[in-house]
Amino acid sequence: MSPPPLPPRVAVYPGSFDPITRGHEDLVRRAFTFADKVVVAVAVNVAKQPLFTLDERVALIKQAITEPRLEVRAFDGLLAEFARMVGASVIVRGLRAVSDFEYEFQMALMNRNLAPGVETVFLVPAFDLTYLSSSLVREVARFGGDVSQLVHPAVRQALKQKFGR
Ligand code: PNS
Numbered sequence: 001m002s003p004p005p006l007p008p009r010v011a012v013y014p015g016s017f018d019p020i021t022r023g024h025e026d027l028v029r030r031a032f033t034f035a036d037k038v039v040v041a042v043a044v045n046v047a048k049q050p051l052f053t054l055d056e057r058v059a060l061i062k063q064a065i066t067e068p069r070l071e072v073r074a075f076d077g078l079l080a081e082f083a084r085m086v087g088a089s090v091i092v093r094g095l096r097a098v099s100d101f102e103y104e105f106q107m108a109l110m111n112r113n114l115a116p117g118v119e120t121v122f123l124v125p126a127f128d129l130t131y132l133s134s135s136l137v138r139e140v141a142r143f144g145g146d147v148s149q150l151v152h153p154a155v156r157q158a159l160k161q162k163f164g165r
Contacts, residue, residue, distance in 0.1 A: 011035035011090040011121075012083045014075070016134065017042050018050040019155045020061045023094065023125045023132040028065055030123045031092045037069050039086050044076040051138055051162060064152035080114035088118060095122040096130050 011031045017024060017040070031038045042057050052060065054074050061072045075082040083091055091111060093104055108120035125132070132150055141147050141159035148156055 007087075008036035009034065009090070010037045010039060010086060010088040011092050012039045012041050012079070012086060012088040013092040014041040014043060014079050014082075016046045016050060017057045017061055018046060018052055018134050019057060019137065019151065019158065020064050021129075021132050021134055021137055021151050021155075022149070023096075023129040024061075025064055025152070026126050026129050027092065027094045027123050028067075028070065032067070032069065034121075035090060035092075037071065038067075038092070039071045039073055039088065040065075041073055041075045041079065041082055043079075044074050052158070056158065060152070060155050060158055063154040078114060080111045080118065083111075083118045084115050091118055091120045093120060093122055094125055096125060096133075 058072050
């Protein structure tokens, strides 16, 4: 008799995604090397006033990554609760530089405390995307710089509209 099939491995990739960049897209692709399903979890309550509304951030992610095993959802409240609710066993976060480490380490420990069955996994982005962040993209776009290498064309278009350039 064959063993029962394993349950699908669900990974949650949380963030502000204001907006999604090629770096985020790269991490989602990497997450699929060990996850059957990736849930991109877009934080409703972003500490700083976001440039894009929640609906815009969700819509841009769906345009940038068309993959049937991907789900994009907004979440409010604790990430650990959300991870449990969607049946995730893994939280994915990107580590770009040493400066990311302290905050990420604290968050991983707190999330483990809140949801002991959920492991945080840190992924390293592609070398040429290491310097990339949503805040840099927003700043470059705000002053009319070229972001075409940094974001999906739909995001570039949305930035153009936001800044009227
Ligand atoms: O892209 P960001 O802004 O670095 O993402 C941070 C985010 C949204 C993942 C983090 O702030 C978060 O998980 N917020 C939800 C509230 C929560 O669970 N806070 C405790 C984490 S220890």
